[in-house]
Amino acid sequence: AQKITQTQPGMFVQEKEAVTLDCTYDTSDPSYGLFWYKQPSSGEMIFLIYQGSYDQQNATEGRYSLNFQKARKSANLVISASQLGDSAMYFCAMREGRAAGNKLTFGGGTRVLVKP
């Protein structure tokens, strides 16, 4: 079974509107972290936001917020007031457990194109 599933391969969003990127995960480990990364066309991986499994509140970082629904095992990224520079691939990732060197398991990504 896929550990991280991003069901939206691509989506368009109008500039200045909000967009929600879906991410569901599967783990039996009670301690885990969820991450979102942005990969623009230039190719680098940019860390956006983090949500820990024990965090009581949804994470926010500027225009990024994470809609964390633990019982449903979902961690959707919301980008508010989209800008042209938000056009990129977005990856959801999970780290299970707290051991040193634990890997990130990535979803397949969602390509976002912001229209002017």
Add this chain to the structure above:
Amino acid sequence: DTAVSQTPKYLVTQMGNDKSIKCEQNLGHDTMYWYKQDSKKFLKIMFSYNNKELIINETVPNRFSPKSPDKAHLNLHINSLELGDSAVYFCASSQEGTPQETQYFGPGTRLLVL
């Protein structure tokens, strides 16, 4: 003041050659990783090192040999390159024990095997 750097950025080579990719981080982190991103953009862990010790070796062919001379460096040597090795290779680093243990990625090395 680049946090995680990789060299080279691009690598074009013939099948059968041996090549190395270097990674350095100046964040003071104790853990480093290599990930491979294939042509469909799928990212998968290859190796992780913590304090120069190998932690993860994720069923990678033994043609790939990582080496960590110190905590700030993790190099990747690839022997007998094959067409299927063409991909983007990302180095990353993190600090054990921090609340998030966020992994910060280098810019990637685009490897093309002809």
